[in-house]
Amino acid sequence: MLCEKCGKRDARVKITRIINGVSETHHYCRECAEEMTGKTEIKSNEWSQAVFKLLREMFMQASHENNKELQEKAAGLTCPVCGRTYQEFAENGVFGCSACYEAFEPVLNDALISMQGTASHQGKGPQKDEKDTDPGDPFHEEAVSPEEELEILEARLQEAVREERNEDAAHYRDEILSRRDKSDG
């Protein structure tokens, strides 16, 4: 979908306005959305949108010249069992086989954290029942509060700056800004 305002860039941000109890939803690109912040409420993370968008973006980031290391890392990944490349995976977000997970593991982390809020499994497996050590009331301990989300993003931003991953840093900065705007009302 293209941005409703400029009609040029991909719409990445969903803005919901509530006027007299009626909500209206618009889709803008990051740039146009930033321009309008303050006037509207930004819901920047529509993770339920197709995963592959995110993966494609990550792949493009990885392909960026400034980021040779990650580029080589991602571009070189091919599943030894089904032959699916990371690039193919990034295009439609579909794994070719079980071994793809291990093959793409080095670059799956970010996608999992963005999509799932975590990159490691809890819960049962084929040979075991659900862990007895219950992590407690999920309402109070599992759900990540907006403040915690911000903290996580800030830590990731600092890490990215330290490692001079400029594209990543810019991405985290934008995420943090849009969330702050949101919480400021």
Added chain:
Amino acid sequence: MVEWWYSKKSADDVILVSRIRLLRNFSEYRFPDTMNDDDREEIRERILPLIPDMQDRLGMGIRHLPYERFSPEERLALQERQLINKAAQGAEKRIEVLASQDEAFSLTLNSTDHVRLLYSRYGNRLSELYQKIQPIDRMLGDTVPYAWSERFGYKTSTIANVGTGMRAYFVMHLPFLSGTKNFSQVTEEIGRYGVVVRNAITEAGKRSMGLYVIYNHRSMGLTENNIMDILTNVAGRLAGQEREMQGHADRVRMRDRVLRSYGILRYAQRMDFFESIVHLSNLLLGVSHGILTTSGDFSIYELMLGVQPGNLQVYHKSLFDEETIRIKRADYLRYFISTIDAD
């Protein structure tokens, strides 16, 4: 027919349906996106002989539907009744669909994932459904080992479902709550817990008529019990609010709303899908407040499934154009509504 609606005794008027979906893949085979026809056949040959065992463990009859011979309308009808998903409805490669006689249980093989297990029932009972589906899950994984790792959990075809491979759903009827000003804030707040609240039925340009689906957005990093606890908790809060609002509603207005819809459904000669759902939603309200009494062996929610185009055409075993569908929908509704009494 969706017979599992028939049992009205534990019917809940706000939390209409509970549903558990599990996705699994087998480690020995490539995932459906890259697997070849031989793999498909092998999986079919290893899983289908388990049907008698599945029947024993579930305590109900299971049919292997002749899905490859189904017409597009028959496939659509299954999708409208939520027995298969849209991907399976449009599948070009051969897939297998197993379903219990009452359609509470279904298993789709070789669609987007090797295994899609589904269990639905009326009312608020997620963990009961999860317990019931466990033996089937275990049996499949014992027969052909699942693709699973300590770190990733169940490896699904996309990362959207990885980890538990679980999605827990409720279908809820929230006619009053959804009409309030801050409902969208409420749903946004709920989103913080990883729970999505969505209109169950949408049509371009038209808004809610009170029927919602809620489900977990995240499948990883939470245990199966966490997921069900969160959903049950959220649904309980929403249902509590809804009941309170219904309880405080003006009786005359409520009766007016219900009986107007009753009159329209009882006498209309043509009916759009969306309009029929609006009125059926009001009938549901009428039944739960004793304004209407059903004597027939059906539930209002079942009618909501039945008025969809695929189901109407399969019900009549014919193909209709849009106008005929409207007329048949009105016929279908008059037939059932005539068995409902107004107080």
